[in-house]
Amino acid sequence: MRCSLSSVALSLALLSSAEPLLSPYNVHEKRTHIPSGWSLTRRHDPTSSIPLRFALKQRNIEGVGNHLYDVSHPKSPNYGKHWTAADIVRTFAPSDETVDIVRSWLIASGIDGERVALGRTKGWIQANVTVEEAEQLMNTEYNMYTHMSGKEHVACEVYYLPQHVQPHVDFVTPSVHFDAKLTRRSGGESAAPARDIQRVGFGTGPKTDDTVSGVMDGLEQCNEYITPTCLRTLYGLFYNPVATDKNSFGIVEYTPNSYVQRDLQMFARNYSADLIGKEPNLVWIDSNYAQTTHQDFPYHKESNLDLQYGMSLVTGNQTVSLYQTGDLPEGASFNNFLDAIDGSYCTFDGGDVPPRDPVYPDTRFGGYTGPEACGTVKPAYVISTSYSSNEADLSLFYAERQCTEYAKLGLMGITILYSSGDYGVAGNYGRCLNSSHIPNADGYIFNPTFPGTCPYVTSIGATMVRRTATVLDPETACMDQIYSGGGFSNYFALPEYQKDAVCHYLTNYPPDYPSSIWNSTGTSRAYPDISANGANYVVAVDGEFQRLYGTSCSSPVVGAIFTMINDARLALGKGPIGFVNPTIYSPEFADAFNDITEGNNPGCGTTGFNVTRGWDPVTGLGTLNFTKLLALWSSLP
Structure with a gap:
């Protein structure tokens, strides 16, 4: 019952004739359905700005469960030896190679380096691009979706990444993901029924x-x-706290x-x-x-x-x-x-x-x-x-x-x-x-x-x-x-x-x-x-x-x-x-x-x-x- 994402290799022409050939593109994420309550409204305006964010693959993250088990199991010699925030960053921050590969791909694809930003802990790269540039980067089409409440959302059905970039990216937004934030309905403050304000x-x-x-x-x-x-x-629970x-x-x-x-x-x-x-x-x-x-x-x-x-x-x-x-x-x-x-x-x-x-x-x-x-x-x-x-x-x-x-x-x-x-x-x-x-x-x-x-x-x-x-x-x-x-x-x-x-x-x-x-x-x-x-x-x-x-x-x-x-x-x-x-x-x-x-x-x-x-x-x-x-x-x- 676990839904897995396919990885179908596709050939892709040069994104720009002035740039060197990039590796073949693979499907990175694909959505099988539009979530309940949403409908496809129109293609997104190609000239609109869109802040693409690339979640970089974290280093050593496959071992996070083992590390947690080590400090949490009562028989472990390291039980209770909890980490500091600095330990977390030092262990799991994405590698320099990951950052360099994703950033170099963006610049080689025609995105000016001034429009590419990296956070201090290197967890994300943002590229401020137009919809048209985003579609070219990821071989996709961006649409506008409308919820029954009137709220609009930008998304695509599927997107592709170069084969050499794919192992370094968890996911990209906006893309196939839909909103899950806690919010009220639009259309006036009185329009928020009880069911819409209680949970994410x-x-x-x-x-x-x-x-x-x-x-x-x-x-x-x-x-x-x-x-x-x-x-x-x-x-x-009959206890009076003392600390x-x-x-x-x-x-x-x-x-x-x-x-x-x-x-x-x-x-x-x-x-x-x-x-x-x-x-x-x-x-x-x-x-x-x-x-x-x-x-x-x-x-x-x-x-x-x-x-x-x-x-x-x-x-x-x-x-x-x-x-x-x-x-x-x-x-x-x-x-x-x-x-x-x-x-x-x-x-x-x-x-x-x-x-x-x-x-x-x-x-x-x-x-x-x-x-x-x-x-x-x-x-x-x-x-x-x-x-x-x-x-x-x-x-x-x-x-x-x-x-x-x-x-x-x-x-x-x-x-x-x-x-x-x-x-x-x-x-x-x-x-x-x-x-x-x-x-x-x-x-x-x-x-x-x-x-x-x-x-x-x-x-x-x-x-x-x-x-x-x-x-x-x-x-x-x-x-x-x-x-x-x-x-x-x-x-x-x-x-x-x-x-x-x-x-x-x-x-x-x-x-x-x-x-x-x-x-x-x-x-x-x-x-x-x-x-x-x-x-x-x-x-x-x-x-x-x-x-x-x-x-x-x-x-x-x-x-x-x-x-x-x-x-x-x-x-x-x-x-x-x-x-x-x-x-x-x-x-x-x-x-x-x-x-x-x-x-x-x-x-x-x-x-x-x-x-x-x-x-x-x-x-x-x-x-x-x-x-x-x-x-x-x-x-x-």
């Missing part, structure tokens, strides 16, 4: 089913109303989603008294103001949920950083956030690919007019993100490039958490893949989410307390309002740390589905990794309490637990836990999770995968037992 790609925010009357904070009510008290009891000046916890939100301070204080007065008078450490990323244009439920539920529970569980003594990313006109993508926390990932330097990702300053009304955030933010030790996209919405090259960046962050000791999605085996927005692997309302093939399928992040699924059970009884997979996202990647290979767990599942509990609707090879990354409760959260939104559901709930809970484990390690003079996956899948940690054995995750016209003993593609390894995890991680170097 096609996702939606946490679900709600009713308004909560009164204060529900007793343990006897946790089967219907989840509060911080319920979560502390479920996972044994707060050394520790950090970050929660990422994307404008126009925004938290409301008065709602946080309403929640504090009823459920978390130590947050009274507290607010998050607000860190602006390509943004300059709190979102105040839209003051209604869809714009606040995600951020309010994340902050109210993330802050409560680490107590009012621990500062929580809110990374507010993007302005109102542009929105933001995952890459915009990565730009801010790693200067080597900024435009021309390793990650941003306009027009796919928003570029700042934004001169439109209400836009952020400051310089683009580039290495301006020190990343927290634990970063939780309750947003996701679908693998199929992204090209393989684009997803791999971003996934590699998460590996680099793990090397630096940072724990990256992503929610696994709320639609079971279907992708965000409940879409499955059709026979052409296109997300479609009539699709029937399982549709994995991203970045949760990246092997270098920790994917978080959702559980729930059964309506007929108590908080002391075992949880089940979440099957109320939402279904825990899970399954098997179509892009990424099975990581070493997960092989035993996935092999055990497929051997003992093989899914009874034809291989035509899911990746049954047993060689692909499986998700989620772990879970936490994702149902019946009591959240203050716009002056009243609502009951919310979703893996959006689960991710900040896990982030808070890991942050408290970091606190204990830092107090002992040790480092942060960093990338946790090799550790949590190790035999030594096998008893540190509450195994979930009931439920499934429906989607695509099926009942999805079944929950089983041990790891499963619904709840992962299970939920966290804080007491056991704290003892185990405290004993590691």
Whole structure:
């Protein structure tokens, strides 16, 4: 089911009779379909300017997983010996040969050297050219595509690179890639429906089913109303942090989603008294103001949920950083956030690919007019993100490039958490893949989410307390309002740390589905990794309490637990836990999770995968037992 890109050799005449013969051209990327909601409108104006950006092949990048495993596996002699940012650049920056070959080809093709720019970390080369020049360079045609919302996009169907250049380039933009940034619909600010403002790609925010009357904070009510008290009891999180000046916890939100301070204080007065008078450490990323244009439920539920529970569980003594990313006109993508926390990932330097990702300053009304955030933010030790996209919405090259960046962050000791999605085996927005692997309302093939399928992040699924059970009884997979996202990647290979767990599942509990609707090879990354409760959260939104559901709930809970484990390690003079996956899948940690054995995750016209003993593609390894995890991680170097 993994889509591979063909490499068909083509002969090509001289690009210029004055230049020497170049090597034959090969297909570099080819798109098989126009993404849902887009249509071809017209050929692009050949005289228009277009900033071509060539993502250069990074040196030694094939070994990034091994390096990460070396500092993250509890049996490794280098466990916890995390790298510095300088180590990252020194190891993975593209070679001088790569830079020279790509630059020389551009100049030999008639592009003046003054129009060719290289970033300081050599991750990108930009060539400012016309559409006509770009088409000649890559033997392609550029078109304008229009989304049903009215937004336009520049792209081509296929492009070619010279055979001698191809090994040195990951991908080129703009080309076959389509937009996946978080944004609102055009056509006026009131035109943005709730579904379009909640997640990168096609996702939606946490679900709600009713308004909560009164204060529900007793343990006897946790089967219907989840509060911080319920979560502390479920996972044994009774801990007061002592190294707060050394520790950090970050929660990422994307404008126009925004938290409301008065709602946080309403929640504090009823459920978390130590947050009274507290607010998050607000860190602006390509943004300059709190979102105040839209003051209604869809714009606040995600951020309010994340902050109210993330802050409560680490107590009012621990500062929580809110990374507010993007302005109102542009929105933001995952890459915009990565730009801010790693200067080597900024435009021309390793990650941003306009027009796919928003570029700042934004001169439109209400836009952020400051310089683009580039290495301006020190990343927290634990970063939780309750947003996701679908693998199929992204090209393989684009997803791999971003996934590699998460590996680099793990090397630096940072724990990256992503929610696994709320639609079971279907992708965000409940879409499955059709026979052409296109997300479609009539699709029937399982549709994995991203970045949760990246092997270098920790994917978080959702559980729930059964309506007929108590908080002391075992949880089940979440099957109320939402279904825990899970399954098997179509892009990424099975990581070493997960092989035993996935092999055990497929051997003992093989899914009874034809291989035509899911990746049954047993060689692909499986998700989620772990879970936490994702149902019946009591959240203050716009002056009243609502009951919310979703893996959006689960991710900040896990982030808070890991942050408290970091606190204990830092107090002992040790480092942060960093990338946790090799550790949590190790035999030594096998008893540190509450195994979930009931439920499934429906989607695509099926009942999805079944929950089983041990790891499963619904709840992962299970939920966290804080007491056991704290003892185990405290004993590691």
